[in-house]
Amino acid sequence: MTASALDLGLARKVLADQPFSVLLGARLEVFEPGRAVLALDLDGRLQQQNGFAHGGVLAYAADNAITFAAGTVLGPAVLTGGMTISYVRPATGATLEAEATVASSGRRQAVCRCDLYAVAADGARTLCAVAQGTVLTAG
Numbered sequence: 001m002t003a004s005a006l007d008l009g010l011a012r013k014v015l016a017d018q019p020f021s022v023l024l025g026a027r028l029e030v031f032e033p034g035r036a037v038l039a040l041d042l043d044g045r046l047q048q049q050n051g052f053a054h055g056g057v058l059a060y061a062a063d064n065a066i067t068f069a070a071g072t073v074l075g076p077a078v079l080t081g082g083m084t085i086s087y088v089r090p091a092t093g094a095t096l097e098a099e100a101t102v103a104s105s106g107r108r109q110a111v112c113r114c115d116l117y118a119v120a121a122d123g124a125r126t127l128c129a130v131a132q133g134t135v136l137t138a139g
Contacts, residue, residue: 007031011068014076021064024057028068034102036068042096042118053091053118053128058098059083062114062131065098070110070135073102081109083133091128093118108137 011031015021015038024046030037038061040046048054062085071078100114116129 010076011036011071015064015068018064020060024060026061026064029097030099031068031072033072034069036065036072036100038065038068038098038100040096042091042093050090051092053096055085055087058087058091058096058116058129059085059131061096061098062100062116062129063133065100066112066114066131066133067135069100069102069112069114070105070133073105074108074110074135074137077138078110078135079138081134081136083131085129085131087129089126089128091116091118093120093126095119096128097125103132110135 008031012028015028024040026040029039042053046057097117098114100112102110102112104111112133114131117125118128119125
């Protein structure tokens, strides 16, 4: 299957087949050429001791959003080759959104950027982290 044959429904099935993503309640909101948005509700189970979303939750969201974005150009058989994340402010709010875009891609590799936003109940979005990752075709 080529990247162009992928659609949001199939991408959501791939996410649903990831037990850890199901455990966190992650959902794929956007899956379009060069872009993916992953979201999850920020309930108390995902907090660290100060009441902020745990950094590992943000890293998970960035990693998965980056991989889905890369999959839109590389196809479904992809794996993260590496990722960095910078936390710019504590994440508090109702929802976390990880918005990933493909910055550059070739036949076997894509470099993606991901902005992570804490979204308040009223819809106000606050940037809380920025990530960059390299995704490779598997095999």
